Amino acid sequence: MRKLRYREALREAMFEEMERDDRVFLMGEEVGHYQGAYKVSEGLLDKYGERRVIDTPIAEAGFAGVGIGAAMVGLRPIIEFMTWNFSFVAFDQIISNAAKVHQMSAGEIQVPIVFRGPNGAAKQVSSQHSHSAAPFYTHIPGLYVVQPSTARDAKGLLKSAIRSNNPVVFLEGETLYGVAGEVPDEGVEELIPIGESRLARAGADCTIVTWGRPYYTVLAAAEKLAAQGIECEVIDPRTLRPLDTALMVQSLKKTNRCVVVHEHWPYGGPGAEIVDRLQREAFDYLDAPLERVTGLDVPMPYALNLEDTVLPTEERVIDAVKRVSYAK
Amino acid sequence: MMMVIRRFEEEAARHYAKGNIGGFLHLYIGQEAIAVAATEVLEDRDYIFQTYRDHGIALARGMPANAAMAELFGKDTGCSRGLGGSMHFFDVERGFLGGWGIVGGHLALAAGTAFKSKYAGEDRVTMCFFGEGSTNIGGFHEAMSLAGLWKLPVVFVCENNQYAMGTPLERTSPLKDLSIKAKGYGMVGDRFEGHDVEVVQERIAEAVARARAGDGPTFVEIQTYRFRGHSMSDPAKYRSRTELEQRKQQDPVALVRERLLGLGVDENALDDIDLEVDEEIDAAVRFADESAPAREEVMMSTVLAPEGDS
Numbered sequence: 001m002r003k004l005r006y007r008e009a010l011r012e013a014m015f016e017e018m019e020r021d022d023r024v025f026l027m028g029e030e031v032g033h034y035q036g037a038y039k040v041s042e043g044l045l046d047k048y049g050e051r052r053v054i055d056t057p058i059a060e061a062g063f064a065g066v067g068i069g070a071a072m073v074g075l076r077p078i079i080e081f082m083t084w085n086f087s088f089v090a091f092d093q094i095i096s097n098a099a100k101v102h103q104m105s106a107g108e109i110q111v112p113i114v115f116r117g118p119n120g121a122a123k124q125v126s127s128q129h130s131h132s133a134a135p136f137y138t139h140i141p142g143l144y145v146v147q148p149s150t151a152r153d154a155k156g157l158l159k160s161a162i163r164s165n166n167p168v169v170f171l172e173g174e175t176l177y178g179v180a181g182e183v184p185d186e187g188v189e190e191l192i193p194i195g196e197s198r199l200a201r202a203g204a205d206c207t208i209v210t211w212g213r214p215y216y217t218v219l220a221a222a223e224k225l226a227a228q229g230i231e232c233e234v235i236d237p238r239t240l241r242p243l244d245t246a247l248m249v250q251s252l253k254k255t256n257r258c259v260v261v262h263e264h265w266p267y268g269g270p271g272a273e274i275v276d277r278l279q280r281e282a283f284d285y286l287d288a289p290l291e292r293v294t295g296l297d298v299p300m301p302y303a304l305n306l307e308d309t310v311l312p313t314e315e316r317v318i319d320a321v322k323r324v325s326y327a328k
Numbered sequence: 329m330m331m332v333i334r335r336f337e338e339e340a341a342r343h344y345a346k347g348n349i350g351g352f353l354h355l356y357i358g359q360e361a362i363a364v365a366a367t368e369v370l371e372d373r374d375y376i377f378q379t380y381r382d383h384g385i386a387l388a389r390g391m392p393a394n395a396a397m398a399e400l401f402g403k404d405t406g407c408s409r410g411l412g413g414s415m416h417f418f419d420v421e422r423g424f425l426g427g428w429g430i431v432g433g434h435l436a437l438a439a440g441t442a443f444k445s446k447y448a449g450e451d452r453v454t455m456c457f458f459g460e461g462s463t464n465i466g467g468f469h470e471a472m473s474l475a476g477l478w479k480l481p482v483v484f485v486c487e488n489n490q491y492a493m494g495t496p497l498e499r500t501s502p503l504k505d506l507s508i509k510a511k512g513y514g515m516v517g518d519r520f521e522g523h524d525v526e527v528v529q530e531r532i533a534e535a536v537a538r539a540r541a542g543d544g545p546t547f548v549e550i551q552t553y554r555f556r557g558h559s560m561s562d563p564a565k566y567r568s569r570t571e572l573e574q575r576k577q578q579d580p581v582a583l584v585r586e587r588l589l590g591l592g593v594d595e596n597a598l599d600d601i602d603l604e605v606d607e608e609i610d611a612a613v614r615f616a617d618e619s620a621p622a623r624e625e626v627m628m629s630t631v632l633a634p635e636g637d638s
Contacts, residue, residue: 025447051447057477062436062470069440072425073375075447092467096430097437105418105426106409107630141631165633 002185006148007177009155010040010116014078016189017162018048021076024162025052027063028080028117037082038118038177064090064115068098068167071113076162081117084133084171091136098167099142114161118174119147120213120263121300121311130300132212132262135269137169138241144194145241145270147171149215151181153238156192164194173213195239197247203231206321207251209274210261211236214293214312218261221317230325240270248274249282256287257324261312266294288324293317330360330525330581331605333384336393339609340383340400340414344560348617349400353414356384358555361580362487363388365528366455369536375423375454377438380415381554382427385457391419393612403619410622411630432458432467435484439471442480442545453539454482460549461492463506472547476513479544483535486549487522493558494566510547522552523578553578 004012018024025048030037032045032055045053056063060081067077081087087094094115101109121130138145144166148154154172161168184190200215201222210218215236222232233251237243252258258278262271275290296310322328337355344353356363363384370376378385386396391407399406400414408418415429425441428434438456445452462468463486475482486507492500503509510517516538520531528550535546553575557564564572585598 057473059470059473061467062439062474065433065436065467065471066440066443066474069437069442070444070447071440072437073441073444075444089466092430092433093436096433097428101426102633103627103630104408104412104416105420106411106626107633108418108420109425110633112633144632165635 001182003180004151004183005178005180006151006154006173007038007040009151009183010158010172011042011044013155013158013162014041014044015047017159018044018052023074023076024078025054025075026078026080027054027056027067029056029058029082031055031080038174040177041080060086060090061093064093065097067113068093068111071111072101072109076112078114078116078162081115083129083174084117084119085129085131087115087117087133094137094143094167094169095140099140102142102166110165111167112165114158114168114170116158116170116172118177119171120173121307122174124302124304124307126302127299132264132295134171134240135264138270138273142167143241144168144239145171146194146239147212148238149176149211149236151179152183152190153192153198153236155183156190157194157238160191160194163191168194171212175213179216192238195242195244197235197237197244199233199247200236201232201234203233203255205231205255206325207233207235207248207255207258208261208317208321209235209237209248209258211238211240212263214261214263217312217314218317221314221321224314225318225321230321230327232321237274243270243273243277245274245277245281248278252278252282253285256285259291259293259317259320259324261293261317263295263311266292266297288326291320291324293320329364329388330584331602332393332608333360333363333387334581335605335609336387336396336612337383339613340397341556341560343400343613349414350402351413351415352380353400353560354381354558355554355556356381358575358579359487359489359522359552360384361525361528362485362522362550362552365525366485366532368529369533370453370455373423373452375425375438375441375452377425377434377454377456378427379431379434379458379462380427380429381459382415382417386417386419386424386427389419389422389424391417391422391424393608394615397612397616398619401616401619402622403616404621404623404626405615405619406622409626411627432462432465434458435462435467435471436474438482438484439475439480442475442482443478445481446478451540452481453536455485455536456482457485457487459492460486460488460490460497460506461500462486463509464500472513472515475545476515479542481539481542482545483532483539484545484547485532486547487552488549489552489554491558491566494562494564496566505549507547507549513547515544516546517549518546519549520551522550523580523583525580525584
């Protein structure tokens, strides 16, 4: 193992998959000559040239559609959205075309494409640039939705996403790009399967399910709770569609209580889906109602103090764990 | 072939009224010369995209009438196994990559298959059909921009049938001549009438040749007219009977018949062809009617593609 930043892990995944398969190409705004708005694609143009690293005009619906069309006839595009906020102008392409054509064509046409880019709040970029996009895309049959929290998962899951025969919505985190984590050594190939949860921290007292940016908030909160005698078990679903609840149910059998922590708004979405499934799949094991700690139900404000209030905080996580644990 | 399309759709309309066909049914009657001429010009390896008004081009491309009618009847033997219906015909084997239901949404896909041709160095042209109503939506603009910028081997064919659903062109566009839009995207534009199959074939061939030679996309505006409403639920009260009757003087199917008679073809021979077509369409209806219904297991197993082997 060695340490890599989340950004570098993603970059390595793209280098390796482009090296392996000429059908893979990267297309998006500023991915080439600018070296990526967030430097994820740095160096790819130098190595693979303008044929396979393609700068586009600001036209998300256009280049998302070009990617889908190219995938329909055998290429394996990686479409970068500078941020997922801008994917909404390409929503129809993803929903009506990428997610539908396999079934509309009775299985004759596959769309092996990855849509990727940073998702969720960054820092003080306000309401139009802070969307947590998972709820929009997890609703749609025909899509996979992946949201890795660590560098290792980012690399292993992106490689699997590129090799998938289906459209994958790949949600990265702008605030995670600089976070370093352990990744297998060079030359050791790791493909992390889409649709498998991961145990991030073991503990017997309370299960916490979380992903994305709040993953780190939860791990910090778990340490504080441990100091107070409450050991949390943290599970990262990694993939939000399809959702793997097996590990969560197994954990609940031990802890009998659960808090789900996510950045997206509380109305619906994968957070609500997890709660719905767990209350059915683990009903007999529950000693307390399932709780959620979510982004507050407001458009993201600009002021830093308000933004900090909107995003899930350690205090809110600790309070929720104590509530379901009937602890003070 | 024009007779096949005409009779197929007349029969489809009848079975829609009888309740054998559901959902939306958009007829191509009046525009047949375009589908027939365009497919005549294309090679087997080329790709075609069409809107939801897709029966004509699919049949012209060689889709069996049986598979087309069975799709309208929602049967497992349909071209999309009953999962697509009238608006979503597919025949991948013949390069017919779909009927698409969202106005302007498929133009970028066509730029995408053309992108693949260029990326892989393949000699395949993409032809993308859409109505004049599409030329006002963002999807049109972005697809045309990228195709022009990257000089993709695609021909954009605007079938200007004068009405965007019920709204005439003069109330949806400041331009009478839509082909001048091509200039804004750095591509060649062309504009002509669509009722004479020979004219359409000749002019559209120029655009296809340009794409095949690597000289970039063309925007072709073909002026045409649909004799029926936008869909089966539209009685087309927004246009006058006189206008419709005038346009029917330029019926592309009748024009071909007249021309053949003028060339000395025996009238009985033409009547025999009509009878053969009638029989083909009657057989398609029987086939559709007798086919097994669409299957739940096909629906469930086609949401996602199987993984492995990439």
